[in-house]
Amino acid sequence: MQIENGTYRARPTQATVNESKNGVLVLYLGVHLEDSTALTSYHALTTKDGALNTRTIDNLKAWSGWDGLDPFWFVDTDLTGMDIEVVLENEPFTGEDGQTRNTVKVKWVNPPGGGIPARENGDRRTLLTKYGSKFRANASGTPGARKVAPLKATVPPGAPKAPAAPKAPPRVSTMEDCWTAFCAERDKTHKGEAQGVREQAWFDAVDAIGKPQGKGQDAFTPEDWGRLVASIADDLPY
Numbered sequence: 426m427q428i429e430n431g432t433y434r435a436r437p438t439q440a441t442v443n444e445s446k447n448g449v450l451v452l453y454l455g456v457h458l459e460d461s462t463a464l465t466s467y468h469a470l471t472t473k474d475g476a477l478n479t480r481t482i483d484n485l486k487a488w489s490g491w492d493g494l495d496p497f498w499f500v501d502t503d504l505t506g507m508d509i510e511v512v513l514e515n516e517p518f519t520g521e522d523g524q525t526r527n528t529v530k531v532k533w534v535n536p537p538g539g540g541i542p543a544r545e546n547g548d549r550r551t552l553l554t555k556y557g558s559k560f561r562a563n564a565s566g567t568p569g570a571r572k573v574a575p576l577k578a579t580v581p582p583g584a585p586k587a588p589a590a591p592k593a594p595p596r597v598s599t600m601e602d603c604w605t606a607f608c609a610e611r612d613k614t615h616k617g618e619a620q621g622v623r624e625q626a627w628f629d630a631v632d633a634i635g636k637p638q639g640k641g642q643d644a645f646t647p648e649d650w651g652r653l654v655a656s657i658a659d660d661l662p663y
Contacts, residue, residue: 428513428529432601433458434537435511437489440499443547448473449621450556452485452496456511456531466511466531469621470496470556477559478621480628487643488536493564495557497549508537512601514608532604536643596651600642603650606657630657 438455445451452468468485469478486493488509491502512533519525607627611618615626631642634653645653 427527428458428462428515430514432510432512435459435464435509437504437507437509438463440504441546442470442496442500442552444552447619448475449619450496450552452499454499454534456509456534458511464511464513464529464531466534467620468534469619469624471559472621472625475556475559477556477563478625479563480631481621481624482560482563483641484534487641488534494560495553496560497546497553500546510535510537512604514605532608533600535600595648596655597647598650598654599647600645600650603654603657606654610657 435456435458438457440455441453443451443453449469450471452470454466454468456464456466458464468481470481471477482493485491485499489499489504489507491498511531512535513529514532515527515529517525518528604627607630608623611623611626615623628642630653631645633656634649635641635645638649640649
């Protein structure tokens with residue numbers, strides 16, 4: 426299937442929750458594009474060591490209305506009438522026949538500005554016994570960013586004022602451009618890394634820009650995205 430990279434309007438369909446072969450708790454979410462193309466979005470809710478992937482959980486809460494407690498909420502809740510946007514990107518994939526082809530992946534799910542996974546849900550009692558306390562603890566709240574007062578420069582009395590330097594226009598960007606730049610850099614330095622690891626690194630980069638301002642990525646301005654893309658690869662043309 427060949428779909429151009431970009432952002433598309435879509436609607437969620439059926440969801441399943443289960444552990445992957447490497448021990449990661451995953452939400453498999455079906456999405457339908459406006460042309461009825463069916464895709465699956467993969468959301469790693471934990472890391473391999475069982476810790477919650479809080480950035481992924483916060484992203485899911487931001488667009489779905491989930492309270493962050495029971496991931497089987499996505500299984501029980503009818504989201505088919507909800508409008509969302511998905512960021513799609515073609516990635517190379519080598520099949521069992523040794524041939525490399527492009528496969529389209531859902532890189533991001535966002536509020537606006539479905540495909541059913543061929544998987545069964547894991548046993549609810551078993552998985553919630555294992556992970557339930559961690560989801561409850563995470564849903565209790567996240568501490569706000571610490572505010573640090575800026576240092577004031579001391580100017581001797583009577584000293585002439587230096588002329589103000591002209592301000593350069595702030596760099597602007599979008600989340601999609603930042604994600605593209607981020608993936609390009611990670612492909613150079615962490616080729617073949619797991620999607621959950623890459624998402625964790627992405628949210629760490631977002632926090633480096635947003636936390637000093639007490640912002641989550643849903644509150645980022647074009648200038649915030651501009652600072653992020655500059656921190657990723659300052660020689661890019663955007």
